[in-house]
Amino acid sequence: MEFIDLKAQQARIKPEIDRRIATVLEHGRYIMGPEVGELEQHLAEYVGVDYCISAASGTDSLLIALMALGVGxxxxxxxxPYTWISTAEVISLLGxxxxxIDIENDSWNMDPNLLEAAITDRTKAIMPVGIYGQTADMTAINEIADxxxxxxxxxxxxxxxxxHHGKKSCALSLVGSTSFFPSKPLGGYGDGGALFTNDEELAKKMGQIRLHGQEKKHHHPILGLNGRLDTLQAAIILPKLGIFDDEIKKRxxxxxxxxxxxxxxxxEVTVPCVTEGNTSVWAQFTILSPDRDAFAARLGERNIPTVSYYSVPLHLQPVFAGLGYKLGDFPVSELVAKQGLSLPMNPYLxxxxxxxxxxSLT
Known part of the structure; x- marks a missing residue:
């Protein structure tokens, strides 16, 4: 049994992937080739925003967004603190x-009730995370941010x-960011990411940043980075996008x-909760169990793979020790990190x- 079955997905769309790759090999525009622009157009339409800027990874897309907003x-x-390290890593990289702030008991996403108390005169941005396949309460978060x-x-x-209330993830705030890491619901065959916005000036700036700050050839008015999505990855993601909604239904x-x-x-388990107004793409199916390790071992004996994601929350990671947080500061995050266990989840089970x-669960 595959925890995430990319082989079955590839078999379903292999002719189209092969055709797309062959086209790239024929035209040879491996960097910023036409498939990149085509993918950006389709992604923007899918999300329901005016602009999509592809990037080399989901980490780069977060970094580019922060740079474009002047975070420093x-x-x-x-x-x-309950997320992959990229979310906080990019903040620290900019100084x-x-x-x-802690997460909700039910959604395991940012708790809006704790947000306002964390805002200071130094706050430059708010970055909620859509963990395990559903968004945070973006309505409440946006109201406070506004x-x-x-x-x-x-x-x-x-x-x-x-x-979230009928609007797609990544169209819910000033900037949306996603990842095309292979294990994501919409993934490539390597790293990749994208940014989404309705703000024309911000879109232009993010596009420049991912091209070394370049506005036009040999003209670099701002600092940027090498954050481009490879043409081959765009060519692979395009046919995957065509079956994405069907795969969501299967998940x-x-x-x-x-x-x-x-x-x-x-x-004795806690079942994941999709909160009111939300739908989930079930990037993972995660339960909580006070006997997580024994539970995982029992499933393993039956050849059922499991994963314990984010078992050390970010505030307890050594790299962030200088922030001064300690065990007990974020009890919900710590509980989910200690008890969380993800079961096999893919459209092709x-x-x-x-x-x-x-x-095995009964």
Missing amino acids: YGDEVITV AKPVF RHGLPVIEDGAQSFGAT QRVAKRYIDTLSNSSQ SETEIDQVCD
Whole structure:
């Protein structure tokens, strides 16, 4: 059983992927080739925004967004400690300070009730994360941000394709960011990412930053970086985008089976919750268990793979020790980090495989 089954997906669209790759090999424009612009157009239409700027990775896309907003030394950016390190890493790389607030008990995303108290005169931006496939409460977060005149960058690396009150992830704030890392619901065959906005000037600036700050050939008015998406990755993501909505439906089918099974299980587990107004793309299906390790071992004996994501939250990572946080500062994040266990989740799990997992959960 595959935890994330890229082979089955590739078999489904291999002729189109092969054709797309062959076209790139024929024209030879491996950097900023026509497939990059084509993908950006389709992604912008899919999300429902005016502008999409592709990037070399989801980490680069977050970094580019912060640079475009002028985040720098001495600034503060509010985010959460329960996420992949990229979210806080890019803040620190610019000399700014990550300010953590805890997550909600149900969604495991940023708790808006804790946000306003964390805002200071040094706060430059707010960066919520859409963990495990659904967005944070972007409505509440945006309302608070608007009152304080702060931009919101949505880290939608795991929630791309999900909706919040009918609007797509990455169209919910000033800037949306996503990742095309292979294991993501919409992934390439290497690193990649994208940025989304309706702000024309901001889109222009982010586009310049990902091209070494270049406005036109041999003219670099701002500092940038080498943050371009490879043409080959764009060519691979394009056919994947064509089946993305169907794959989301298949993921939701698997999640429903898991939830129905766990709701009638004798196991002491907490089932993931999709909050009101949200849909999830189920980037992962994560449960909480006080006996996580024993639970994982029992599943492993039945050849069912599991993963414990983010088992050390960011405020307890050595690299962020200088921020002064300690164990107990963010109890919900620490609980989810300690008890979280992700089950196999991909659109191509067979009924037999789903039955195998469900039988092991009862």
